[in-house]
Amino acid sequence: MLVRRPEEVEDQAMTMPGAQGVTMKLMVGRDDGVPNFAMRLFTVQPGGQTPKHAHNYEHEVMIVEGQAQVFDATIDSERPANAGEVLYIPANQLHQFRNTSKAPLRFMCMVPTSYDCSAPESDTSTPEFAPTPGS
Amino acid sequence: MLVRRPEEVEDQAMTMPGAQGVTMKLMVGRDDGVPNFAMRLFTVQPGGQTPKHAHNYEHEVMIVEGQAQVFDATIDSERPANAGEVLYIPANQLHQFRNTSKAPLRFMCMVPTSYDCSAPESDTSTPEFAPTPGS
Numbered sequence: 001m002l003v004r005r006p007e008e009v010e011d012q013a014m015t016m017p018g019a020q021g022v023t024m025k026l027m028v029g030r031d032d033g034v035p036n037f038a039m040r041l042f043t044v045q046p047g048g049q050t051p052k053h054a055h056n057y058e059h060e061v062m063i064v065e066g067q068a069q070v071f072d073a074t075i076d077s078e079r080p081a082n083a084g085e086v087l088y089i090p091a092n093q094l095h096q097f098r099n100t101s102k103a104p105l106r107f108m109c110m111v112p113t114s115y116d117c118s119a120p121e122s123d124t125s126t127p128e129f130a131p132t133p134g135s
Numbered sequence: 136m137l138v139r140r141p142e143e144v145e146d147q148a149m150t151m152p153g154a155q156g157v158t159m160k161l162m163v164g165r166d167d168g169v170p171n172f173a174m175r176l177f178t179v180q181p182g183g184q185t186p187k188h189a190h191n192y193e194h195e196v197m198i199v200e201g202q203a204q205v206f207d208a209t210i211d212s213e214r215p216a217n218a219g220e221v222l223y224i225p226a227n228q229l230h231q232f233r234n235t236s237k238a239p240l241r242f243m244c245m246v247p248t249s250y251d252c253s254a255p256e257s258d259t260s261t262p263e264f265a266p267t268p269g270s
Contacts, residue, residue, distance in 0.1 A: 001205070001207040001208065001209050001222060001223065001224050001225075001228060001230065002222065002223040003205075003207070003214065003216055003220060003221070003222050004220065004221045004222075004223075005219065005220050005221075006219050006220075006221075027197075027221040028195060028221055028223045032223060033225070034193065034195065034223055035193060035226075035247075036171060036172060036193070036247045037171060037172045037195065037245065037247075039195055039197065039221055039245075041221075058169065058170060058171065060163060060169065060172065060174055060245075062162075062174065062197070062199075062243055064197075064199075064219075070136070070138075072136040072138070073136065074136050079138065081138055084140065084141050084199075085138060085139065085140050085141075086138070086139045086140075086141075086162040086163060086174055086176075087136060087137065087138050087139075088136065088137040088139075088163045088167060088169055089136050090136075090168070091170075093136060095136065108197055108243075110172065110174075110195075110245060112170075112171045112172075
């Protein structure tokens, strides 16, 4: 068993274009020998946001702390998501997390460790196809 | 995008032998079309416990609320785990969550949606090989 506290993990700035005030801790990932999916803890500072983007693998998310405004491509609009809520964002679906509150937003974002880097772009609007960071 | 609040999900009693005071909410799973892994939110009441068991797929866990005493087969003993901590339990490794505190324990437990039901028992002590509930 591996037990890891967030305090033990380096907080890495998200440098992808469009990201503002976002850091990520890779809680467990490929280097730990996990076979199927990685867990990443994101922090978005007040006024910050992740890029509005899509990629060829899904996200499963739990809001850990704070409030998010999440772009939901199925309604072509933002919707709020609060601590405790769970989100499933299918592959190739545009999404974005913004923090319009005055407190940090934290969410755990799970991604598969195996994804197809060589997959062709889908026919949806996909400004970026970034590989899964460190997963 | 699918957004699901814990309040919207049925809390199912865990009836596996050895479980006491444990309920589970399947936050996202196979029926939602997720391709790789399911998210289940467990609550363990004070004095409750999950079975001490192992199975042929891994767990990735985040303690959401409260305190757990977790059996860790790598040290053949229990260790504490608190809110915010992340655990990786490899396939076929014995594990158990006990709540010896006076407040409910909640943890998110992720499992792969694809697992090999027909795999032979491993050579570790595996009292049970239960399929992934509802994933």
